[in-house]
Amino acid sequence: xMTAKKSPFQQDLMTMMADNMALMADNTALPQLIAExxxxxxxxxxxxxxxxxxxxxxxxxxxxVDNETAIKAAQKISxxxxxxxxxxxxxxxLGGTVRRLTDDTTAMSEKAFAVAASAAxxxxxxxxxxxAKSKPAxxxxxxxxxxxxxxxxxAQQVAAIQKQRLxx
Numbered sequence: 001x002m003t004a005k006k007s008p009f010q011q012d013l014m015t016m017m018a019d020n021m022a023l024m025a026d027n028t029a030l031p032q033l034i035a036e037x038x039x040x041x042x043x044x045x046x047x048x049x050x051x052x053x054x055x056x057x058x059x060x061x062x063x064x065v066d067n068e069t070a071i072k073a074a075q076k077i078s079x080x081x082x083x084x085x086x087x088x089x090x091x092x093x094l095g096g097t098v099r100r101l102t103d104d105t106t107a108m109s110e111k112a113f114a115v116a117a118s119a120a121x122x123x124x125x126x127x128x129x130x131x132a133k134s135k136p137a138x139x140x141x142x143x144x145x146x147x148x149x150x151x152x153x154x155a156q157q158v159a160a161i162q163k164q165r166l167x168x
Contacts, residue, residue, distance in 0.1 A: 001042040048115060055111050069096055113161060 006014070073093035080086040 044118065047118065051111060051114065055107055057105055058107060062104060064099055068098055069093055116157075 070093065073089055076089040077086050080089060
């Protein structure tokens with residue numbers, strides 16, 4: 001009796017099913033896998049919170065400077081003798097305020113892109129780690145097929161936006 005040759009897809013499916021059965025048979029693999037994912041998430045969360053704290057401190061520093069400059073501008077304007085002097089003081093204050101708001105917007109955008117890129121990278125690394133650890137140790141390594149490796153879609157978007165910002 002002849003058996004039909006299995007396609008690469010069928011071979012991959014059979015391998016994946018065997019891997020899953022091996023994981024289910026090994027009760028120690030799941031808690032270890034959960035612990036590793038938890039560690040990775042806690043590290044990513046700590047990095048995010050450190051960055052967010054820095055961002056918040058910088059934001060609050062700029063708000064403090066805004067309040068101080070507003071008070072100084074009001075004092076200067078109240079002591080002015082003519083309209084031109086008042087307008088110069090007002091526009092000096094306004095220009096500084098706009099610059100600080102621009103700095104806030106830029107910092108928030110950069111942090112958002114950094115968080116998205118970090119999350120995408122963590123997702124890719126976690127998937128690669130899981131795949132490598134899910135293979136039973138006793139199984140022989142099969143020859144690797146050439147496959148295209150594409151970055152995560154979020155990482156692609158972040159890279160494209162960063163490229164545009166550098167070009168612009």
